Structure formats: C-alpha cells, structure tokens
Amino acid sequence: MRLQNHARTTTTFIQYDDPYSEFRNARYSNAGLLNERDEIKLGTQLHREVTKKYNLTDVGLDRVDRIGQRCARASLRPAMLYKFHVIQSREFNGFSLPGGHIYVTTALVKLANDNELASVLAHEIGHVVARHSLKTLKQSQEYDDIAKSLGDLTGVAGDVARDLGVALGQMVAGGLLTIHTRDEEREADFLGVRAMPKAGFDQQGMITMFQKLQRIEGTNSDLLGSLFSDHPDAQERIDSTRYEIARMKRR
Numbered sequence: 001m002r003l004q005n006h007a008r009t010t011t012t013f014i015q016y017d018d019p020y021s022e023f024r025n026a027r028y029s030n031a032g033l034l035n036e037r038d039e040i041k042l043g044t045q046l047h048r049e050v051t052k053k054y055n056l057t058d059v060g061l062d063r064v065d066r067i068g069q070r071c072a073r074a075s076l077r078p079a080m081l082y083k084f085h086v087i088q089s090r091e092f093n094g095f096s097l098p099g100g101h102i103y104v105t106t107a108l109v110k111l112a113n114d115n116e117l118a119s120v121l122a123h124e125i126g127h128v129v130a131r132h133s134l135k136t137l138k139q140s141q142e143y144d145d146i147a148k149s150l151g152d153l154t155g156v157a158g159d160v161a162r163d164l165g166v167a168l169g170q171m172v173a174g175g176l177l178t179i180h181t182r183d184e185e186r187e188a189d190f191l192g193v194r195a196m197p198k199a200g201f202d203q204q205g206m207i208t209m210f211q212k213l214q215r216i217e218g219t220n221s222d223l224l225g226s227l228f229s230d231h232p233d234a235q236e237r238i239d240s241t242r243y244e245i246a247r248m249k250r251r
C-alpha cells in the first residue's frame with residue numbers, strides 16, 4: 001500500500017506504525033540462558049510445584065492438547081515437547097513455564113471456541129519460544145544456585161531436588177516466572193498470531209478472544225488472571241493483532 005501524507009490524516013482507523021518492528025528479526029535460542037536439557041528439568045520441577053498449588057483436571061484436556069500441539073508444531077520452537085494442562089478454576093487465565101508446560105483454566109476453555117483457544121495457546125507457546133521465563137530467571141538472585149542444582153540433579157528425589165523444590169515453590173507462589181513485562185506480552189501476541197494460520201486456525205480468533213475478555217473486564221474483572229489483567233491495554237492488543245493480520249495478507 002502506498003501511503004500519502006493526506007491519507008494519514010483522513011483515515012484514522014488504520015494503524016501505520018508497525019507495532020511489532022522490534023520482534024521481526026529476532027532469533028531465538030537458549031544461548032546465554034539455561035541450556036535446553038536443564039530448562040526441561042526445571043520445567044518438570046516447576047510443574048510439580050504447580051500441581052501442589054492448583055487442581056489439575058482432565059476436563060477439556062483432549063481438546064486443549066489437540067489444538068495446542070497443532071500450534072506448537074507451527075511455532076518457531078517446534079522440536080520442544082509441549083505438555084498442556086487444564087486447571088480447575090473460575091478465573092479466566094493461561095500461563096506457561098519453561099520446558100514447554102502450558103496451562104489454561106476450565107473457565108477459559110469453556111469461554112473460547114477453537115480459534116480463540118488456539119490464540120491463547122499460541123500466545124503461551126510464544127513465551128516458551130522467546131524463553132521469557134528463562135530470561136526472568138537469569139536476572140533473579142537465585143539464578144546461580146538454581147542453575148547449579150539443575151546441573152547436579154539426576155532424579156526427583158534427594159537433597160538437591162528438595163532444596164530446589166523449596167526455591168521453585170516460592171517462585172511459583174510469587175508468580176515470578178509467569179508474570180511478564182509488557183514487551184514480552186506483545187512479543188508473545190506477535191509470535192502467536194503469526195503461528196495461527198500455519199496451525200490451521202483463523203487469526204480472527206485472537207481478536208474475538210480479546211473482545212470476550214474485554215467484556216469480562218467490564219463486568220467481572222476479578223475473574224481475569226494474568227493473561228489479561230497485566231500489561232497491554234485490550235484495545236491496543238486488538239489493534240496490533242488487526243495490523244499483523246492485514247500485513248500477513250498483503251505478503
């Protein structure tokens with residue numbers, strides 16, 4: 001599309017500035033972070049802590065796994081073994097942990113149609129692709145101890161595992177690894193919306209998902225988990241998603 005100066009002033013509903021410019025040339029790897037083997041060990045340990053804190057359920061799990069695995073294969077990190085989990089909760093939420101563990105709540109699973117659920121799962125997979133939790137962990141005071149313990153860890157029993165479990169339990173309780181910066185949320189949205197068509201899902205699902213959550217924000221905001229209550233404004237996320245969909249159609 002050729003843009004002329006007067007177009008900018010007369011058509012206000014089109015966003016001309018690329019909201020995702022800083023992510024377009026990103027390359028993702030574990031370089032400078034925990035290596036992948038230790039990341040997977042960390043994920044296993046963290047998942048054990050999650051199971052202590054939340055009630056996991058099989059309700060809706062087949063559907064979540066089927067949709068999630070399609071999104072995972074279409075992601076920029078397709079070789080990771082992703083494990084999808086459903087948490088029994090009235091809250092609308094989703095989060096992910098290192099090593100490919102992705103969680104969504106029963107309330108969210110019920111609320112979302114397949115394309116909308118795919119948008120949430122593709123977003124969470126995006127956090128795993130971009131190693132956001134590993135970057136957060138690297139900046140934490142406990143990083144050296146945790147990295148050493150993971151290197152020494154050979155099983156799930158013993159002193160090393162127990163000490164590590166205490167440290168990681170505190171991290172899960174405090175949400176350290178599941179709370180992301182605003183830019184990380186934007187990057188996960190970007191990676192998610194781009195993976196959706198390759199996985200066979202309609203990208204409009206991301207927009208209608210945000211709209212559904214936006215409505216809940218207006219009526220029952222206490223039921224919104226970190227998936228939505230943190231970070232970028234819903235309307236900004238909708239606008240950026242629309243921009244990306246239009247851009248992909250042009251190319």
Ligand SMILES: [Zn+2]
Pocket residue numbers: 123124127180185188227
């Ligand atoms: Zn997120």
